[in-house]
Amino acid sequence: MTESGTLYVVATPIGNLGDITQRAISTLQLVDAIAAEDTRHTVGLLRHLGISKPLLAVHEHNEQQSAQGLIKRLQAGESIALVTDAGTPAVSDPGALVVQGVRQAGLAVVPIPGVSAVITALSAAGIVQPGFYFEGFLPASGSQRRKRLEILKTLPTTLVFYEAPHRIVECVTDLAAVLGGHRQLTLARELTKTFETIHTCGLAEAVAWLQADPNQQRGEFVLLVHADVQEKAEGLDDETLRILQRLLQELPLKQAVALATDITGQKKNELYEAALAFKAANTHE
Known part of the structure; x- marks a missing residue:
């Protein structure tokens, strides 16, 4: 009662x-x-x-x-x-x-x-790092959105945002530009509904994924930007990290590191440490 x-x-x-x-x-x-x-x-x-x-x-x-x-x-x-x-x-x-x-x-x-949409998305994203920062909706204005992201980029944890379908592409574009294309993004769309989609990729690849299928731009979004593991790979440039990340998606860790060493000429131990950080941050190698 x-x-x-x-x-x-x-x-x-x-x-x-x-x-x-x-x-x-x-x-x-x-x-x-x-x-x-x-x-x-x-x-x-x-x-x-x-x-x-x-x-x-x-x-x-x-x-x-x-x-x-x-x-x-x-x-x-x-x-x-x-x-x-x-x-x-x-x-x-x-x-x-x-x-x-x-x-x-x-x-x-x-x-x-x-x-809770936040907890629902987190439960299915497989992000192993503890903690998250919930921002909710970013400003609709592009300049204000990027200004806010500049502040948030220093937080050493998963960042959680809500976004509407008509702003999803421009929002993800700004996320990649400000937070760095090397970071992983989980897009959780239409949670608990018929066309529920949960997709993880690099921020650098996210806009292309959205634009490849207009249906993936529909509905309400929860965006989970995984914690930045680049700090654990100090000395490696963005292109090297991108190559390593891509190889880890297709190969076991040791093979990915060995091939990345041959391709980039970087030190194997640095690449190995970066690979371990990526593996800890994401659900797939």
Whole structure:
């Protein structure tokens, strides 16, 4: 049962409706009203669940004003569920201002966890390095996006971004230009949906992969830029690293290192250390 005067932050599926939790369903059934990012979208989910509740619109353009209205309703004893179109409210989606306002008013906020696009993508990417930095959506402006990436490039961990289909090519182009084409990228597209795609490649190759099939530019994206292993290969230039990385995709480690030594003329021990770093960073040799 729900408590009066309580805001429930309810995670909803990011695609497959079967991913909703039983606790989320029970909460949506019992609250007095549901605050939604897009009421039209939420109606479809509620219809699927056989639930009918009053809907309140809370989106990025009215969130501050809506928060005050929700607080008054909560103070009057109502229980309200806060949902977004997909995933968890207040995480790269509207909701943070509402939660902040409700907490500051001394009212209860209860999280009802569920599917996360970030964790879903990470779980299937096979990135072995611990930790990640979640940025969410980068600026839409190319200059501002590149400026932000210049700051993020120094972080020694996996970088996680969201991106929309109409900006995916230009975004990945900037990722390669600023972060370096030698870094690995996992593109996770349409997660939990019919055309789910999870593809890992070098950042230098990612734009060509996207452009080779326009279907791969559709849907919502989670972009995982693997941690930079070039620091572990100090003294090797980008072209040498690219050659080594490509050979590791086709050959066992020792053979790839031996061939890279012949091709580039670099020291075998340096190439071997770089190969080990690549192997640790990625799921395939």
